[in-house]
Amino acid sequence: MRTMEAAPDPRLPRYEQIREHLRQRIFAGEWEPGSALPAETELAKQYEVALGTMRKAIELMAEDGLIERLHGKGTFVRGELQQASMFRFFRFRRDADDAAPVVPRTVIHELRETTLDNRVAERLALGRARRGIFILRWRELPDGPGLLERIWLPYQPFRELLKLRRDEVPDLLYPFYRSRCGVVIARASETIRFATLRREEAALMGLSRGAPVAVIERTAFSLTGEPVEFRITQGDAEHFHYNVEIK
Amino acid sequence: MRTMEAAPDPRLPRYEQIREHLRQRIFAGEWEPGSALPAETELAKQYEVALGTMRKAIELMAEDGLIERLHGKGTFVRGELQQASMFRFFRFRRDADDAAPVVPRTVIHELRETTLDNRVAERLALGRARRGIFILRWRELPDGPGLLERIWLPYQPFRELLKLRRDEVPDLLYPFYRSRCGVVIARASETIRFATLRREEAALMGLSRGAPVAVIERTAFSLTGEPVEFRITQGDAEHFHYNVEIK
């Protein structure tokens, strides 16, 4: 896959040009996720700008969440998307300060190759390449509501998944995508809506037909900005809650 | 009402101290919402810091949404909270690019003095002063779903509302709060959840009892950071949709 290396617009401020160039260097794999960028002074020398200008460029990338600055240690390329768990949308009995990152129990119902339909292909910005992978799984936390999750992926570069038995599929997919498929999930766009259950779904979720559910549709994007995963997650609407801060 | 003027912590960076001080000057009403602050060079002189430090402080306030910078014109105190319409949660037939700010048709069902119950008093951080105002209204957009809205306010400083006849209550409340009650709404916290309609509500909304609705609870805060309004808005769950970007 060839990456378009758009030449930065010279009319833009220097720090914007540098930001764009640095982004592309990260996408090109010059630094692994989790590893450190050169020091700010070093980068300023590379780009022949004052330290302040360099810091401005780095600051913007940090705001984008692409990198992370640690005082006294260095500037690091971000790894996986944080706080991507669907469980953040649902309320539990033991909500409290259990900072312990609980991993949900997962049951894979289906894992197979499939032909992606129009809706999914569109979300994944695929052209004629409709070969894909489908996963249907059930996830639950102790004391928590369960979630039914349908996931669609393009065949490439995810075909590694098809080599797994259903009980070998890891609970957390994004680390698998990174280590085995070479795809780092950098951001995602989610849409929340409500619906009622159809009979097949109701059976899988242990709820009655017509029961209200919250539906979260997520399109996940790689570091290079391409949509690479589409999933639909649904859970009991009674347990759904979500907070928004507006300014 | 006396405002606590917390002395800025001298261990904090200079720009943080300035930001806090400038916030308090704005809260104290030194500049009206919509009017311009002194120029950056002037403020830098006032605080006896370099321009860069001053700009950093101003930049942070702009990120908070408290002020707005306009290149070549000046730095302005923000007025009302933007994009606070509950209709942003619901889907319409004519969603499109109708940038025209449509004002919903509003019917006031109730407008009266009331005694605030525990739940509301807690949200509004009231002590024993339980005297308050209650509004029940119905809002709808052409071609759009309707929303049922219950609003609770402390008696002070909102008692001006009680002088209005029901048909005199303006469609947009926040401008009224500002001009007639001296309260500028600066931010809000919203929680989204799901429920089914009780009979009384169903009648008001023209839906059947038990119909699924999306419920949005909003606590709105003034410029000084105090919670001053609590409202519960509900609309047909079928039309609800909300987008979240995660990084």
Added chain:
DNA sequence: CAGTGGTCTAGACCACTCC
């Protein structure tokens, strides 16, 4: 044109982390 915010420089010194 004067006045505003935006970009950029070339330094100095501070605070934190790790060896």
Added chain:
DNA sequence: GAGTGGTCTAGACCACTGC
């Protein structure tokens, strides 16, 4: 102590707005 990012200075010049 060496190396990192964070704070701060005192300037210069650019780009945009309005009269």
